[in-house]
């Protein structure tokens with residue numbers, strides 16, 4: 470997977486000269502506030518983004534052309550990230566489960582969509598026939614609550630699994646309410662684990678060790694990390710094959726991302742050479758505002774093709790579904806939010822398939 474800078478537009482060398490367009494920077498175009506203020510809100514908004522095809526200046530009427538009708542160029546549809554949207558096939562069904570891929574949702578900032586993404590990506594993967602285990606690895610327990618569990622009525626949680634040798638995975642796993650998706654719940658007890666684990670042998674590998682028996686019965690294990698880069702998060706990264714980084718499409722979204730990347734690199738070097746950044750997910754996107762589009766543009770400049778083509782738009786349906794204690798894919802099954810997470814599931818599966 471490329472983590473480099475985004476490719477320059479394919480038209481940059483071949484066409485820019487011919488177009489003779491004044492003031493056209495060769496690479497990425499950042500619209501100035503003055504020029505963009507006039508840009509329309511609505512469906513034309515994508516035209517401001519960097520990968521716009523410079524088709525207009527390039528196609529002068531061909532006077533000498535014979536009588537053949539003008540050839541219509543196929544329209545390349547730009548996705549919300551400003552790049553051409555790839556075709557994402559429906560994932561093929563699986564006949565047997567196992568050899569789970571373990572993925573952490575990680576960002577030390579709170580409120581960026583980690584828990585929402587864990588629930589809804591998980592539920593979408595389960596809709597596509599994958600067997601999914603969600604791991605609530607945040608003492609806040611939002612993932613468990615978001616799936617309708619009462620934090621005070623939990624018998625056993627991931628805390629017991631981590632610290633009590635006689636507790637096994639099957640003792641702690643509960644159904645999530647979504648067919649094909651199970652949950653390892655957590656509550657505030659987990660906050661004590663961070664301190665207690667410090668004295669354990671191989672403390673960074675504790676989660677990996679307790680999850681090992683689940684690998685053969687699930688296709689995907691998604692770990693919802695807490696908003697910090699402490700020992701619990703290091704445990705999640707050590708247990709994972711990949712990391713998905715949800716980033717709220719707000720001005721300060723990129724702050725702190727360098728530190729997150731350093732942590733991921735350190736875990737890869739010292740503890741888990743398998744670990745890769747699966748993708749960066751833009752959440753709470755509002756494509757109607759210039760601000761939203763500019764943040765998205767900066768995300769793509771900084772992370773290139775690591776940024777998922779799928780973005781999650783801002784909608785109150787997500788908080789409504791949390792209150793209802795179920796994923797948006799069942800709470801508002803035909804909403805755009807539900808469709809976006811189904812699309813993310815397809816994109817994630819196609820990345821794994823290509824890997």
Ligand SMILES: Nc1ncnc2c1ncn2[C@@H]1O[C@H](COP(=O)(O)OP(=O)(O)O)[C@@H](O)[C@H]1O
Pocket residue numbers: 578579580581582583584585586611696752753754781782783784785787788789791
């Ligand atoms: N795309 C979205 N649009 C609007 N609200 C969202 C969206 N994604 C998440 N939220 C809401 O934002 C809040 C924080 O999201 P959450 O997933 O809990 O973030 P994190 O786990 O990173 O702290 C929650 O109230 C959630 O319902």
Ligand SMILES: [Mg+2]
Pocket residue numbers: 583584585607611612693694
């Ligand atoms: Mg959370």
